[in-house]
Amino acid sequence: MSTLQACQLVIDIPGRPDGNPLEFSVAAGQIWGVLGPNGAGKTTLLHTLAGLRPSRNGDVRLGAQRLNDLGRREIARQLGLVFQDRQDGFPATVLETALIGRHPWLSPWQMETGDDLARAEAALQALDVGHLRDRLVSTLSGGERQRVAIATILTQAPAIWLLDEPTNHLDLHHQVAVMKLLKQQAAGGKAVFMCLHDLNLAARWCDHLLLLYPDGEACWGPAEAMLVPSVLEKLYGQKLMTVEADGAPVFVPARE
């Protein structure tokens, strides 16, 4: 089972001091949440962990190997990424979009088989977008597109899931549905690492948290140790009120 490891990693954001290097490992079964204000570098961190951007220092390891020593195809079999924004230059249907998740698993001469198709369809069903399979992605709502993107990584089925704001555009029911799906994937041996805007979703569903400050400083650890109101207030520069609901702390921004 592969583990994603950041070794003395400094992400490269021009004009920003190094801060403290990141040193953590995301193991199978864990759900990590990255919290931080706008511009803290959450997306950059995710892209660096996926090997899509060079780091300033240190490296990322996938299992025992450095990410830089692996080919893109090999990486894509172990690690998938759901982007925050997606471009659709050409029209494509929902099913075609989910089906590209099989790309790293097929050789150049291979056509998609019935098995690939079945995986894509099952993924669309799991995200509650199965009925849209023949629609053009460009005609869907933001929330539906978000679910199609998650269905694509489910079709890809990597061991490590990186997600950039997976609950963006989702209504409350689908936010919970997606979080449940991620939890279920983690329970099945996947490692999940995601950026979140919603502090309460993170408090509720993540077992580890990484707090990222705009000046490059960062701290990380088990969720309960990180959810300290004073620390979170400093992170967002916002006074918070804490209440307890459904067995988890809920943070509400104070009106000042």
Added chain:
Amino acid sequence: MPASKALRPLLWLALAGLAAMVLSVSVGSAGLTLADTLAVFTGGSSELNRTLVLELRLPRTLAAFATGGLLAVAGALMQVLLRNPLADPYVLGLSGGAAVGALLSMLLGLAGALVGASAFGGALLSTLMVFGLAHGTGSWTPSRLLLTGVVVAAGWGAIITLLLAVAPTRELPGMLYWLMGDVAYARTPWPAFVMLVLACLLVLPVGRSLNVLARGPMQAAALGVNVRPLEWSIYIGASLLTATAVTTAGSIGFVGLVVPHMLRLVLGNDQRIILPACALGGGVLLVLADTLARVVIAPEQLPVGVITALLGVPAFLYLLYRSR
């Protein structure tokens, strides 16, 4: 997608290609009936008809087919590379570069294959300039690329006018052909044909990677595509195809724009189908356009580029109007 379903449209396009070629070799100042044309191929016709079809009309028809196929495939590849359905070798100024290369060599008194080589060099230089300048340090944004192409094309236009102004009068007719594109001057269809077949074979295994690349370079990299090498291969491949097409038949515009667009409307956007379909569809379009060019004001002939531009300009404007 099952292979049989993918092959059906290609089969229809291939049949359309055959029909267009038969029509093209039958039509002309000495009209032949379908039976006459078929007799040439089955060996039961007069010597005159045989010469007419096999030595005069067939090479021209084959050149038109190969050129059309090359331009359409080059256009489709550039559209994937730039994730923009408006990309086309002519619009991006490549054809202008080829024309300048050809005219310059003609002014220097070169002839034959050297003019072709010079046109090839001009097309490649133009591609490098447009893509290089538009890329800069960032990435190929559609508006920047189109503008760079248009401005470079305008520059080539000025140089062409200059060359025509200083050229001796007897050179002018041969020079004008480079500007509008005309298969009548094609010496041999074979280089273009070989290139077209090679291109079709080479793009088949990268078809699925191209599908993923059409979703954007980051998404493609995350799904296991080696983006940089693939982008460079498409870029160089499309330039070579364009340069070969221009060398064969001058600068024929808009085939690379109209054909992929029409085929995508019908066949979707799976490159494994679209690219071979473009090779066939572009061939059909140019063979028909050339046939039309020969009969509209017969016995005079129009350059085929006039016909494709009259089709392509409205199509381009429509696409631009519809794109948000």
